[in-house]
Amino acid sequence: MPLQSKAFQRWLHNVAPDASTADVCRVSGIKRTTLAQQLVRGKVAESTLVSISRAYGLNPVQELATFDLYAVLHGDPVPPTPAELVSQIATIDLLRAVVQRSEPGQAAPPGLSGTPHPTAVRNWVDAIDDGELRHRVSEATGIAPQNFSAHLTANRLPPELAIATSRAAGVGPAGGLVAGGLITEAEAGWPAEGRQDALDRMTLGELVTLAGERLQALGKTLRRQEQDHERTERIWENLG
Template identity: 70%
Template sequence: MALPAKAFQLWLHSVAPAMSTADICRISGLKRTTLAQQLVRGKVAETTVVSISRALGLNPAESLANFSTFADLTRLAQPPTPAELVSQVATMDLLQAVITRSAADPKDGSGTLRALSPAPHATSVRNWVDAIDDGELRHRVSAATGVAPQNYSAQLTANRLSPELAVATSRAGGVGLTGGLVATGLITEAEAGWPVDARQSALDALSDGELVALAGERLQALGKTLRRQEQEQAQTEKIWENLG
């Protein structure tokens, strides 16, 4: 679900009253035809608001809060949980952390640290939902939004969630409303108000056992994904062979 075009136009007039549509598209990198089509359909994509906000030097999260779907985005702001932060650390970075700790000097704890890859990563959405799921999260989201559990699961399998569904998931999980928007890549950590180096600090706070266990879980999930892709590729090749 996108944002109502009328509400978008009211917001745009309030933040850039003297700018034409052409000016807005020029500074934000949006195509005029794309914006025009969205306005004609009466639904404007959240990414459009984010792009325009960045171009105008506005915080995208605060801009989205002007729309009813995201009204509580900043008003009910709260910091991400340690589990959410670690969920946004890429699997390869987790493995690097394991290696770094293993190679560290036990006398002084020294080791060569590598900067974490920026969020989101290849499994950000699935990891984030798993991090806040108490076992009943999917059912609560389905009941609150009307989205069938299988459709919700399909989005997670594809590592994506619509912005509206991401916020609904945050509400159902009882966490800050910006976490899902960071996981989906709609806004950045800084735009969500996450502290600098928050992910690194959460990663450093894991015990060696917790870190290795988490890395193992990620590798197991990655292995399943790769095996499924290999099987699908093999099936595709077989079909082409049969077709001659």
């Protein structure tokens, strides 16, 4: 849920009391029309606050925590679970690790890809799901299960839904914000080498199993896309 305009403006006045709207937009890289439209609608996107916070050298997690909806972010960062860390490793990096471990003498793969990766949101939810998570999130937020699944398929998770999912899973509140790309690992207080360390602790069997699951899911997605493309082609052919 976007931030209330009045609350955002109070926050902005505290952050940059002497700056004009033009000044704020210039230093943060936000278009003036974008900010103006959000203020007129009375709803300011969380990403706007994040961009402004970064521009003024502030931690966006701590700044979000000053709003009631994100008060759960207050306090010391909650460390991510090993499963959460691994969920934020791209599939290609998992495959490189499998090859490197399976063939003695192979050079170590390059550093891990940045976050978020193309399936980061779904992987994060899968990593913290005990089998009933989607049901609990649906009950807590009122979101229909199919709509929640649509967010995961699109690799997007609204910040307030990410917070609700973290709460329902009993994990740190910032994990979904990292997976969704709103904040970085560092801003969330995750350890600098946390993902790599979590990967190194996995056995080869665990690594191969996870990589296989990721590839299977990718295969299903690609098949759906191919089927959709074929249906579109047939429609155009029929239209002549």
